[in-house]
Amino acid sequence: MRESWGKGFPSDYRKFIEVYGYGAIESHLEVLKPELKEAESATSDMANATWEAEDAWSWARKSPELADTTPELIAWEGDASADRLCWDASHEDPDMWPVLVYNRGDALWHRYDCGMVQFLLQVLRAEFDKCPLGDLSLWGRDSATS
Numbered sequence: 001m002r003e004s005w006g007k008g009f010p011s012d013y014r015k016f017i018e019v020y021g022y023g024a025i026e027s028h029l030e031v032l033k034p035e036l037k038e039a040e041s042a043t044s045d046m047a048n049a050t051w052e053a054e055d056a057w058s059w060a061r062k063s064p065e066l067a068d069t070t071p072e073l074i075a076w077e078g079d080a081s082a083d084r085l086c087w088d089a090s091h092e093d094p095d096m097w098p099v100l101v102y103n104r105g106d107a108l109w110h111r112y113d114c115g116m117v118q119f120l121l122q123v124l125r126a127e128f129d130k131c132p133l134g135d136l137s138l139w140g141r142d143s144a145t146s
Helices: 011-020 045-059 116-124
Strands: 023-025 029-031 073-079 084-088 099-103 108-112
Touching: 011 029, 011 116, 045 073, 045 084, 045 099, 084 116
Parallel strands: none
Antiparallel strands: 023 029, 029 073, 073 084, 084 099, 099 108
């Protein structure tokens, strides 16, 4: 993965995949399988989702904290409302990558200064000011199964 993507993935994501695997969480969020990034014709969901996120970044509105930024996006999840959950992989240390969310319903990008697992926990516990996702199925649920 490191060679294909040009960097390693965050340790919380690697541990999550090791313990739970990839796939759906309560049929609402899909943690993407870590797959090779294909340069010419992407066959991996992760690469395709990343390219879709890059396209959305090029035209969608950004929240104030993202104004005048150019993140290096890597998608790690999608949800039932076609949101994109990504890392800003610009930092050399993957454990420092914030989560960027494209909420399709709002057509707006937001930044969350936490890792993937912390982000998921905060959604399940309803700890953000408002749900960052278009689908409210996991918001405040407290626990979930894959």
